[in-house]
Amino acid sequence: MSPLTLFLLASLLLLSIGLIGLITRRTLVGLLISVELLLNGAGLAIVAAAKTASLTGALDIHGQLAALFVMGLAAAEATLVLAMVLVVQRRFGRSATETITVIKGSKEC
Amino acid sequence: MNDVLDQFFHSLGHLFDEAETCLTPYLPGQEFVALLAFAFYVLLIVSGGLVAVLARNLVRATLGLIVTFFGVAGMYLLLASPFLALMQLLIYVGAVCVLIFFAIMLTKNTSDGDxxxxxxxxxxxxxxxAALGPLVVAGPLIYQGTKAITTRKPVDSGANLGEGLLSIDLLPFELISIVLLVAMAGAVFLAYRPGSKEGSAAL
Incomplete structure (x- = not known):
């Protein structure tokens, strides 16, 4: 078993755990936590694949920089989600996912 | 002062290089140590992740998330990417987790909430x-596709990273600064309520 296999399996584990969270969590903040787990798995997989593999022609720094960009995107995403959660909380009084199932113009609105 | 810092970071880099060579079977003893470290990091990731996903209190879930972040940072160290490991701690633990704590606080997600x-x-x-799906499908594929790969590329240093940011990855580097700016402006725009005296205290 090569080191690359181990690292990729670890990132796969992160993906699975994040999926469990995405399905079972009831609030938007809980979903945010699960998405962060998923993004971490993605970054780890990118770095590991660019490190060892002859799978891709990418250089080592390409992998590291791509993971760095993933981190930046995760930070931007967390900021925006925080603002969205705030708006939902103001309008509906709670931040459970089931409260925002009605869109403008539908019957119950 | 600068020389001392330089030397410190230099020796730090050597330490990480050694950790990475451990993963290749140069010496049987070293490989064992690296595997031990890897197992420890996997343990951190799995236990922290399960707490993050299953804890009923969101603050505890965020603490589990932090443990997972530390595990992934350790993985980056084993992959000879010390800069990424430090960035992982700085960005995720330092910024994203604090944002999540703010979100928990502002939505009053207490222990008897939703x-x-x-x-x-x-x-x-x-x-x-559902989580077993990707494991069952992608796990064997990963194993089949990567078990024979043993070649490693030469390790790049932090200086190479900086050069890469200013040459081959210049466009993504500039784009991500715009993305961050737009995200910040969008967040302010979404959360700002004009004309309200109580401000966010009403929350």
Whole structure:
């Protein structure tokens, strides 16, 4: 078993755990936590694949920089989600996912 | 002062290089140490992740998330990417987790909130089955595709990273600064309520 296999399996584990969270969590903040787990798995997989593999022609720094960009995107995403959660909380009084199932113009609105 | 710092970081880099060479079977003893470290990091990731996903209190879930972040940072160290490991701690633990704590605080997600009740057992079983999907499908594929790969590329240093940011990855580097700016402006625009005296205190 090569080191690359181990690292990729670890990132796969992160993906699975994040999926469990995405399905079972009831609030938007809980979903945010699960998405962060998923993004971490993605970054780890990118770095590991660019490190060892002859799978891709990418250089080592390409992998590291791509993971760095993933981190930046995760930070931007967390900021925006925080603002969205705030708006939902103001309008509906709670931040459970089931409260925002009605869109403008539908019957119950 | 600068020389001392330089030397410190230099020796730090050597330490990480050694950790990485451990993963290749140069010496049987070293490989064992690296595997031990890897197992420890996997333990951190799995236990922290399960707490992050299953804890009924969102603050505890965020603490589990931090443990997972530390595990992934350790993985980056084993991959000879010390800069990424430090960035992982700085960005995720330092910034993203604080944002999540703010979100918890502002939405009043207390221990008896929406997450307090444990999900139905049937839902939980279905969620675990769904998470088993990628494991069962992609796991064997990964194993088959990568078990024979032993070649490693030369390790790049932090200086190479800086050069890469200013040459081959210049466009993504500039784009991500715009993305961050737009995200910040969008967040302010969404959360700003003009003309309200109580401000966010009303929350």
């Amino acid at each position: 997450e307090a009740k444990f999900p139905k057992i049937s839902n939980l079983i279905l969620a675990f089955l």
